[in-house]
Amino acid sequence: MVVITVCVGSSCYIKGAHAVAECFQALISLHKLDARVELKGTFCLDRCKDGVAVTVNGQSLARVTPETAKEAFEKHILTEGGVK
Ligand code: FES
Numbered sequence: 001m002v003v004i005t006v007c008v009g010s011s012c013y014i015k016g017a018h019a020v021a022e023c024f025q026a027l028i029s030l031h032k033l034d035a036r037v038e039l040k041g042t043f044c045l046d047r048c049k050d051g052v053a054v055t056v057n058g059q060s061l062a063r064v065t066p067e068t069a070k071e072a073f074e075k076h077i078l079t080e081g082g083v084k
Contacts, residue, residue, distance in 0.1 A: 002037045002081045007053035009044035017052045019066035027073045036083045056081065 006012075006021045021039065028037050047053040051063040056076050064072050077083055 002077060002083055003040060003057055004037060004077070005040045005042045005045075005055045007043070007045045007047070008041040009048070009053075011044070011048035012052045015052050016066040020052045020054065020064055020069045023066065023069040024073055027070065027077075031078065031083075033077075033083055037077060037081075 004024055006017055006024065008017050008021075021041065024039055028034060028039060045053040045055070045060075047060065050060075051065050052069075054061045054064045054072065061072055061076055
Protein backbone atom coordinates (compact mmCIF):
# COMPACT_ATOMS: atom_id res chain seq x y z
CA MET A 1 0.00 0.00 0.00
CA VAL A 2 1.28 3.42 -0.96
CA VAL A 3 0.14 6.23 1.32
CA ILE A 4 -0.02 9.76 -0.07
CA THR A 5 -0.45 12.54 2.44
CA VAL A 6 -1.46 16.04 1.37
CA CYS A 7 -1.17 18.89 3.84
CA VAL A 8 -4.42 20.77 4.26
CA GLY A 9 -2.99 23.40 6.58
CA SER A 10 -3.83 27.01 5.81
CA SER A 11 -0.65 27.84 3.85
CA CYS A 12 -0.93 24.75 1.67
CA TYR A 13 -4.66 25.25 1.28
CA ILE A 14 -4.01 28.71 -0.16
CA LYS A 15 -1.42 27.23 -2.54
CA GLY A 16 -3.91 24.71 -3.92
CA ALA A 17 -3.88 21.68 -1.63
CA HIS A 18 -7.51 20.96 -2.46
CA ALA A 19 -6.78 20.92 -6.20
CA VAL A 20 -3.71 18.72 -5.67
CA ALA A 21 -5.75 16.23 -3.62
CA GLU A 22 -8.52 16.23 -6.24
CA CYS A 23 -5.97 15.58 -8.99
CA PHE A 24 -4.46 12.68 -7.02
CA GLN A 25 -7.91 11.22 -6.31
CA ALA A 26 -8.88 11.43 -9.98
CA LEU A 27 -5.64 9.71 -11.02
CA ILE A 28 -6.10 6.99 -8.39
CA SER A 29 -9.56 6.30 -9.82
CA LEU A 30 -8.39 6.55 -13.43
CA HIS A 31 -5.67 3.97 -12.85
CA LYS A 32 -7.95 1.83 -10.64
CA LEU A 33 -5.54 2.06 -7.71
CA ASP A 34 -8.09 2.47 -4.91
CA ALA A 35 -6.98 -0.79 -3.27
CA ARG A 36 -3.29 0.05 -3.57
CA VAL A 37 -3.03 3.78 -2.90
CA GLU A 38 -4.44 5.58 0.12
CA LEU A 39 -4.90 9.37 0.00
CA LYS A 40 -4.93 11.16 3.34
CA GLY A 41 -4.99 14.73 4.55
CA THR A 42 -2.85 16.11 7.33
CA PHE A 43 -2.30 19.36 9.15
CA CYS A 44 0.84 21.48 8.82
CA LEU A 45 4.01 19.51 8.08
CA ASP A 46 6.27 22.53 8.78
CA ARG A 47 7.15 22.85 5.09
CA CYS A 48 4.91 25.82 4.37
CA LYS A 49 7.44 27.48 2.04
CA ASP A 50 7.67 24.47 -0.27
CA GLY A 51 4.35 24.72 -2.07
CA VAL A 52 1.76 22.13 -1.18
CA ALA A 53 3.44 19.71 1.23
CA VAL A 54 3.01 16.11 0.04
CA THR A 55 4.53 12.91 1.35
CA VAL A 56 4.59 9.44 -0.18
CA ASN A 57 5.07 6.72 2.41
CA GLY A 58 6.47 9.37 4.73
CA GLN A 59 8.98 10.82 2.27
CA SER A 60 8.54 14.44 1.27
CA LEU A 61 8.13 15.26 -2.39
CA ALA A 62 9.77 18.28 -3.92
CA ARG A 63 7.54 21.26 -4.59
CA VAL A 64 4.06 20.12 -5.63
CA THR A 65 1.50 22.53 -7.06
CA PRO A 66 -1.84 21.96 -8.80
CA GLU A 67 0.08 22.36 -12.07
CA THR A 68 2.69 19.70 -11.22
CA ALA A 69 0.46 17.26 -9.32
CA LYS A 70 -0.17 14.98 -12.30
CA GLU A 71 3.54 14.83 -13.13
CA ALA A 72 4.40 14.14 -9.47
CA PHE A 73 1.83 11.35 -9.31
CA GLU A 74 3.12 9.72 -12.48
CA LYS A 75 6.72 9.90 -11.30
CA HIS A 76 6.40 9.05 -7.63
CA ILE A 77 3.39 6.73 -7.59
CA LEU A 78 3.17 5.03 -10.96
CA THR A 79 6.88 4.77 -11.75
CA GLU A 80 8.90 4.87 -8.52
CA GLY A 81 6.05 3.59 -6.38
CA GLY A 82 5.74 0.55 -8.57
CA VAL A 83 1.96 0.40 -8.39
CA LYS A 84 1.32 0.33 -12.12
S1 FES B 1 0.46 24.46 6.04
FE1 FES B 1 1.20 22.80 4.83
S2 FES B 1 3.25 22.55 5.50
FE2 FES B 1 2.49 24.13 6.73
